[in-house]
Each structure stands twice: as structure tokens, then as C-alpha cells.
Amino acid sequence: MSEVLIEARGLKKRYGKTTAVDGIDLTVHRGEIFGLLGPNGAGKTTTILMLLGLTEADEGRISVCGADPMRDPLTVKERVAYLPDMVGFYDNLSARANLRYTGRLAGIAAQELDARIDGALARVRLDSVADHKVGTYSRGMRQRLGLAEILMKRAQAAILDEPTNGLDPQSTFELLDMIRTLRDDGMAIILSSHILDRVQAICDRVALFSNGRIAIEGSVRELAAQVLGGGYTLQVDTDPKNGAPHKGTLAALLGSVEGVSGVHSAEPGHYHVLAMRDVRDAVARAMVEAGVPILRLASVEPSLDEIYRRYFEGINGTAHGTA
Amino acid sequence: MAQRMARRSGSPWKGCGIVFEKEFSDHLRSPRMLVLEWLILLTGIGAVFMSIQGLRTTTAQDPFLFLRLFTDARESMPSFLSVLSFLIPLMAIGLGFDSINGEFNRRTMSRVLAQPIYRDALLLGKFGGGLATLAVGLMTLWLLIIGLGLLRLGVAPSGEEVARGFVFLCVALAYGGVWLAVAMLCSVLCRSPATAAFSALGAWLLLSLLWPMMARFLAEIVYPPTDMAILLGVQSPQQIGLQQILARISPSTLFGEAVIGMLQPATRTFGVVFASQVRGAVAGAPLSFGQSLLLVWPQFTGLIAAAIILFAASYMAFQRQEVRA
Ligand SMILES: Nc1ncnc2c1ncn2[C@@H]1O[C@H](COP(=O)(O)OP(=O)(O)O)[C@@H](O)[C@H]1O
Numbered sequence: 001m002s003e004v005l006i007e008a009r010g011l012k013k014r015y016g017k018t019t020a021v022d023g024i025d026l027t028v029h030r031g032e033i034f035g036l037l038g039p040n041g042a043g044k045t046t047t048i049l050m051l052l053g054l055t056e057a058d059e060g061r062i063s064v065c066g067a068d069p070m071r072d073p074l075t076v077k078e079r080v081a082y083l084p085d086m087v088g089f090y091d092n093l094s095a096r097a098n099l100r101y102t103g104r105l106a107g108i109a110a111q112e113l114d115a116r117i118d119g120a121l122a123r124v125r126l127d128s129v130a131d132h133k134v135g136t137y138s139r140g141m142r143q144r145l146g147l148a149e150i151l152m153k154r155a156q157a158a159i160l161d162e163p164t165n166g167l168d169p170q171s172t173f174e175l176l177d178m179i180r181t182l183r184d185d186g187m188a189i190i191l192s193s194h195i196l197d198r199v200q201a202i203c204d205r206v207a208l209f210s211n212g213r214i215a216i217e218g219s220v221r222e223l224a225a226q227v228l229g230g231g232y233t234l235q236v237d238t239d240p241k242n243g244a245p246h247k248g249t250l251a252a253l254l255g256s257v258e259g260v261s262g263v264h265s266a267e268p269g270h271y272h273v274l275a276m277r278d279v280r281d282a283v284a285r286a287m288v289e290a291g292v293p294i295l296r297l298a299s300v301e302p303s304l305d306e307i308y309r310r311y312f313e314g315i316n317g318t319a320h321g322t323a
Numbered sequence: 324m325a326q327r328m329a330r331r332s333g334s335p336w337k338g339c340g341i342v343f344e345k346e347f348s349d350h351l352r353s354p355r356m357l358v359l360e361w362l363i364l365l366t367g368i369g370a371v372f373m374s375i376q377g378l379r380t381t382t383a384q385d386p387f388l389f390l391r392l393f394t395d396a397r398e399s400m401p402s403f404l405s406v407l408s409f410l411i412p413l414m415a416i417g418l419g420f421d422s423i424n425g426e427f428n429r430r431t432m433s434r435v436l437a438q439p440i441y442r443d444a445l446l447l448g449k450f451g452g453g454l455a456t457l458a459v460g461l462m463t464l465w466l467l468i469i470g471l472g473l474l475r476l477g478v479a480p481s482g483e484e485v486a487r488g489f490v491f492l493c494v495a496l497a498y499g500g501v502w503l504a505v506a507m508l509c510s511v512l513c514r515s516p517a518t519a520a521f522s523a524l525g526a527w528l529l530l531s532l533l534w535p536m537m538a539r540f541l542a543e544i545v546y547p548p549t550d551m552a553i554l555l556g557v558q559s560p561q562q563i564g565l566q567q568i569l570a571r572i573s574p575s576t577l578f579g580e581a582v583i584g585m586l587q588p589a590t591r592t593f594g595v596v597f598a599s600q601v602r603g604a605v606a607g608a609p610l611s612f613g614q615s616l617l618l619v620w621p622q623f624t625g626l627i628a629a630a631i632i633l634f635a636a637s638y639m640a641f642q643r644q645e646v647r648a
């Protein structure tokens with residue numbers, strides 16, 4: 001595995017009687033997107049603030065880009081970029097002027113600053129409106145301007161708190177795509193979200209937060225395998241009226257395919273097949289041999305929402321809302 | 324707190340100049356500042372104009388004619404000085420009441436503090452930016468008045484008058500600094516700029532208008548006047564002494580005393596005069612510049628100390644604040 005850029009062990013933070021973060025361990029490597037996911041109030045923002053040295057941890061040990069944010073916050077802040085939840089800018093200044101201010105605070109040399117700002121704004125496609133006042137920007141443009149700030153800083157790691165909050169699906173898609181390019185540049189990225197499905201596609205690994213703790217952690221597939229009993233989900237549709245065998249029979253047939261760990265049927269003719277590996281080929285062959293018409297046979301990404309819900313059903317025996 | 328200060332590394336002032344520059348240019352360009360400056364310029368010049376009218380009719384034998392531009396009150400117009408003691412706090416509060424809470428409300432605070440600077444730099448840069456704006460406003464006004472005086476009175480100020488005028492400018496700036504620090508403290512403590520503005524204005528009204536009356540009242544309670552004193556209509560020295568000490572809690576009193584001491588060179592003392600203080604003195608004879616400076620020094624440093632204490636209080640409150648809005 002590549003170099004570890006962010007590491008935290010046993011982080012704890014209390015506000016009065018409430019424990020906001022209750023013993024968290026995490027490790028993020030270079031070139032990796034790590035998702036902090038969980039409902040509102042689970043402790044994601046508090047964890048992020050502690051990583052940046054913006055809030056002091058009560059207990060625990062943190063190392064971010066080789067520095068300790070409690071002892072040496074300036075070094076950490078030089079090496080890490082931060083996009084806060086619902087980021088704000090000076091509305092009366094242009095995008096360029098906003099970036100110039102934070103760029104100078106970040107200690108970027110004056111002769112280099114303008115070129116960096118232009119490059120960053122071009123990459124988030126704000127170059128045509130760079131001299132407009134930020135007051136005229138939409139929510140999506142502001143988030144992109146926040147990304148431009150990260151690009152300008154040329155940080156080793158970026159921490160983004162709820163970057164897709166309040167964005168429409170199109171803007172969300174664009175923003176996530178840009179975040180992915182940051183990762184491809186070799187940054188370590190932490191992003192948080194309370195809408196699990198939105199960001200699961202770009203996270204290499206996720207940690208599911210609940211009440212200040214990390215409930216489970218790993219890649220989405222690993223979690224699916226662990227919680228749902230299969231890392232792969234197949235959607236199988238057949239025609240219930242035309243030549244399909246009885247529901248129980250087809251379920252049994254699908255269940256008998258090697259590698260399949262579970263079959264659920266929501267409505268007649270529609271099946272969800274859970275498997276430990278990609279079994280599309282074997283399922284198709286079994287269905288053809290049995291003479292069952294195949295209307296659809298598709299591999300679907302396991303849903304984090306479902307993983308989260310099922311995990312807490314398993315723990316509590318009750319349904320657990322996810323924000 | 325102290326523990327944290329001791330173990331953190333890097334300069335606490337890094338970035339202070341950058342914050343200062345931004346705040347200063349923001350203030351100079353802001354419409355709010357424009358309104359306040361025009362208000363001060365117009366009323367100030369109006370007051371000076373009236374006093375020039377008055378001074379031209381008196382036979383000009385006063386060696387400190389120029390200084391009377393600042394202190395003379397004519398007809399319905401208050402003196403330039405009283406206009407200033409009213410408007411400087413207004414301007415200072417206008418500059419500072421939303422400096423910290425404004426960053427939180429715009430949600431720029433966490434973005435700025437995520438840059439490699441300490442909070443010290445942000446707070447000091449903001450205070451410096453406000454103070455520089457005040458200085459620019461007061462300096463402009465001061466130069467305008469000197470210019471007006473030159474044109475309309477037809478005499479040039481003496482070197483001593485310029486020196487006294489300059490000390491007056493510094494005292495005015497210190498006075499503005501106190502109210503700027505009050506406003507910034509309110510902006511740290513109150514999340515809503517409106518609440519902060521009202522708290523600061525309330526403190527100003529209380530200290531400037533009500534406090535002198537309350538000082539007298541309190542002094543009377545501590546040292547009840549004897550029947551004889553009531554009959555004669557005089558106050559006991561202890562009562563006057565206490566009243567004066569209490570009144571000096573208010574920055575307006577300090578400002579008033581320091582300015583009178585500087586601009587009216589004949590001033591030898593504030594409040595009660597004891598025989599020992601005037602022994603050998605020619606009544607009405609002006610003090611030298613150095614003596615006047617010595618006289619107002621405690622008031623001047625008092626104002627600066629008040630500004631520093633208030634700034635330190637905002638600093639401590641700000642250090643403890645959570646970054647998230
Ligand atoms: N300044 C604070 N004072 C008291 N409690 C707080 C404060 N900030 C956060 N909390 C509490 O800490 C918990 C975690 O909050 P947060 O980290 O913001 O969650 P998330 O970002 O996952 O929504 C919540 O229960 C919240 O109420």
C-alpha cells in the first residue's frame with residue numbers, strides 16, 4: 001500500500017456531557033478517497049476539525065502529512081486543504097480576489113499566485129466568470145470555487161465536508177468527477193456525506209459513522225460481502241406469465257448456482273441475487289438450461305444505504321434511519 | 324489555555340499583515356464607511372466653520388488662536404470637539420461590530436482559519452485595519468481643519484499649535500481604538516451583528532451619557548453631604564475626588580480631559596484645584612507643551628490601556644470559540 005498521509009488513533013471529543021467522537025481510528029493513503037459516511041450528528045465534522053487542528057481532541061493521536069495538528073497546526077494547514085460544509089466566500093469580491101486572499105494567507109509566493117489561481121479556476125471551469133463577484137455564483141459554482149482553492153494550494157491531502165450538500169444531481173455528478181481527478185493527481189482525500197448513495201461511487205474506502213464511532217470500514221464491496229452476505233448483487237428479471245416456473249422454483253434454481261449466497265424476490269419475476277463473485281455467466285447458463293426467459297440480467301452496485309440499514313438491523317434488531 | 328500557547332509552534336503573527344491589508348481596503352471601499360466619513364466631515368467642518376466666524380470677530384490676540392478652532396462652541400453649533408467625542412465612537416462601532424461574527428455568518432471563518440495562520444493574526448489584523456481606517460478619517464479631517472483655518476483666519480499655526488494638534492489626533496485615535504475594541508468584543512460574543520451593534524451602542528450611551536451622572540450620584544452615597552454643605556451648595560473634596568475617579572472609568576471622560584488639557588494650554592488640572600497646585604502660578608498663563616503633555620499623559624495611556632484590555636478580552640473569548648458556524 002502507498003504512503004499513509006492521514007492517521008488517527010483513538011480520537012475522542014466531548015462537548016459537555018455529549019461525546020461527539022468516541023474513539024475513532026482511521027488511516028488514509030496517498031491517492032485514495034476515503035468516505036466518512038453517516039447520519040447528521042454522527043461526528044463526521046468534529047472528526048474533520050480535529051484532523052485539521054481546528055478543534056482540540058480530548059484524547060487520541062493524530063498525524064496528518066507528517067505533522068501533529070495539535071502541536072504544529074500551521075504545518076498541517078500548509079499541507080492540507082479544507083473545503084468546509086456549506087463553504088462561504090466574500091460575496092463582494094470576485095472569485096479571483098477571494099482566492100488571492102486565501103492564497104496569500106496560505107503563503108503562496110506572489111509571483112506564482114496568479115498563475116496558480118488561473119490554472120485552478122480553469123480546471124473547475126470557472127475561468128470565464130473569474131472576475132465576477134462571488135455573490136452572483138450558484139451553490140454549485142461556489143463548491144467548485146472551493147475545489148479551485150484546494151487546487152491552488154497544491155496540498156498533499158484534501159478534506160471535504162459534505163461537498164455535495166445542497167447540489168442538484170447534475171452539479172453533484174460534476175463535482176464528484178472533479179474530486180476524482182484530485183485523487184488521480186495523487187492527493188489523499190477525505191470526504192464526508194450524510195447521503196450515502198451520492199458519494200459511494202467515488203470512494204475507494206468508506207467508514208460508516210454512528211454515534212461518534214466507526215461502525216464498519218472498508219471498500220463498498222467488502223462491506224457488502226460482510227453485511228449483506230455478498231459483494232455482488234445481480235438483478236434478474238424474467239417474465240412471470242410467459243413460461244417462467246413457479247416463483248419458489250426459480251428462486252431455488254438461482255440459489256443452487258455455485259457462488260450465490262442469497263436470493264430475494266420483491267415482486268413476481270424480479271429477483272435480487274447476492275453472490276460472493278461475479279456469477280452472471282453461471283446464472284445465465286442455468287436459466288437457459290431450465291428454459292426460463294431472461295428479460296434482464298444485470299450486475300448492480302451494492303447500495304451503501306442498504307448496507308447501513310442492514311448492519312444496524314443486525315445490531316439492534318430494529319431499522320436504523322440513515323439521515 | 325496557557326498550556327496550548329506554550330506548546331504551539333510557528334509565529335502567531337504570520338498572515339497578520341495580509342488580513343490587515345484586506346480589512347483596510349474593505350473598509351475604505353465599503354459604503355458604510357463612506358456614509359460615516361461624510362457624516363463626520365460635514366458636521367466637523369460645520370462646527371469649525373461656525374467657530375471661525377466667531378473667532379474672526381474677536382480681536383485676535385490669543386497666541387493659541389488656532390487651537391480654539393477645535394474647542395470653541397458658537398451659537399447653536401456644538402464645538403468641533405463635542406461633535407468628535409460623539410462621532411468617533413459611532414464610527415469605531417460601525418467599523419467593528421460585525422468583524423468576527425460577520426466571518427461566521429458568511430461562513431468564511433473556517434476557510435480562513437484552515438490557512439496556516441493563528442487566530443491571533445486574524446484578530447489583530449482586523450483590529451489594525453479598523454484602526455488604520457479611523458486614523459485615515461481623523462487625519463483627513465485634521466488636515467482639512469488646518470487648511471480651513473489657514474484660509475479663513477489668515478494666520479499660520481505655530482509649531483507648538485501643530486504639536487498640540489498632533490497629540491490631540493493621537494488621543495482621538497486612542498479613543499477610537501477603545502470603541503473599536505468594544506465593538507470587536509461584542510462581535511466575538513454575539514453571533515448576530517445586530518445584537519453586537521446594539522450592545523456596543525448601549526455601552527457607549529451608558530458610559531458617555533449616563534455614567535457621569537451616576538458617578539456623581541454614587542459619590543454622594545459614599546460621602547453624604549453634611550447639612551452645612553447642602554446649605555452652602557458645595558461638595559466636599561472627598562466627594563468630588565471620588566466622583567472624578569468614578570467618572571474616569573468612562574473613556575469619554577478620559578478623552579475629554581486629555582483633549583482639553585492639550586488644546587487649552589491654560590489648563591493646569593482637572594476638577595478640584597488645591598492651593599498647593601496653583602502656588603506661584605500666574606492665573607491663566609499657559610503651560611508649556613511638555614507640561615501639558617505630562618498633564619494629559621495618564622489620560623492618554625489610560626485610553627490605550629483600556630483598548631489593550633478590551634482587545635485581550637476579545638482575544639481570549641475568540642480563542643475559545645468553536646470554528647463551525
Ligand atoms: N459546539 C458544540 N457544542 C456541543 N455539542 C456539539 C458541538 N458541535 C457538535 N456537537 C455535537 O456533536 C455531535 C457530532 O456533531 P457533528 O460532528 O457536527 O456531526 P456530523 O458532522 O456527522 O453531522 C452532535 O451530536 C452535535 O450535537
Ligand SMILES: [Mg+2]
Binds near residue numbers: 041044045046085162
Ligand atoms: Mg457535519
